[in-house]
Amino acid sequence: MGDTQDWTAAPGTAERARSVLAAAWSCTVTADGAREEYVGAHTVTDDGAVRLTVPDDGALLAAAICAPRQEPSAVLEFADAAPVPVRDRIRARLWLAGWFAPTEGSLLFRPTRVVLRQSCGAVVVDPGEFTAARPDPLVGAEPRLLTHLADAHPDAVERLTRLVRPESLHAATRVAPLAVDRHGLTLRIERTRAHGDVRLPFHAPADDVAQLTERMRVLLTQASAAACPRALQRQRADGDR
Known part of the structure; x- marks a missing residue:
């Protein structure tokens, strides 16, 4: 190989995690023993918090209201799929554990634990680094x-x-x-x-x-x-x- 292969720069783990979060269109939420899939229902704040729109009469909203503040009350899972059809299309999975805080018309989820799994294995991402990181510009x-x-x-x-x-x-x-x-x-x-x-x-x-x-x-x-x-x-x- 030529000189291009001598430099192996790649996104840092926190940046990669934020990129997975930024690109995801759906997420799976596990809370209070229930597991639900939400499609097109979330947005991401600049500091990596997830704002999720849920039905007013849903079980997730009730669980969030009853959960102790600042204790992990839910786990959000995001999958990163390759745009081009290939074998083993899921490139990475991101898990965020944390708590929901009810806000007007939505739930705001702040992660206290971040885990990114790629082909090389799972890595725990420092929450501070996750908050400070930015998604890949592309x-x-x-x-x-x-x-x-x-x-x-x-x-x-x-x-x-x-x-x-x-x-x-x-x-x-x-x-x-x-x-x-x-x-x-x-x-x-x-x-x-x-x-x-x-x-x-x-x-x-x-x-x-x-x-x-x-x-x-x-x-x-x-x-x-x-x-x-x-x-x-x-x-x-x-x-x-």
Whole structure:
């Protein structure tokens, strides 16, 4: 691999957790022994609190009113699904434990414990770091960007695989864009019975879509340059046979 693989910058755990929260459209709430799914019913404040709109006569509102203040009274779960259809599509799960405070027309949930689970395992996120962190600036555009890359530019995805170590592509049946953030692009490499992920870091963070476009062009240029040495290696290997 080229020099692009020497820098492995990635979002911090708190930033990743806030990104999952910012992108989620639904959440599962467990409170007072009940488990309910809410779709399109929550918003997120700047400090990571969750404002949830629930029916006035619902069990969750009654549980929140009766719960002791500042004691964990509920657990909220959020799932982060890849925009492009891939095997094992859930990229991360976020659990927030905390308490609800009734406000006008909604419930305000403040987390006291934050747990993020990714493919590498579960990590407890410091609540202060979670509050101070900000979502990745590309999180809102990611679904559109990845689906466009996969559907309209499969040739570009193929070119990007030239930046991947050959052993990582062994027995690959499909390569698809799995995730993108300000620090880099992640590819999902699928095999018949398994899969793996490879991260292609950008040379510098991208804080908006315009910068991301430039970062992707750099990666594609590096991929084109990487093809020449590989072609020469194949020619030498064929000549030795």
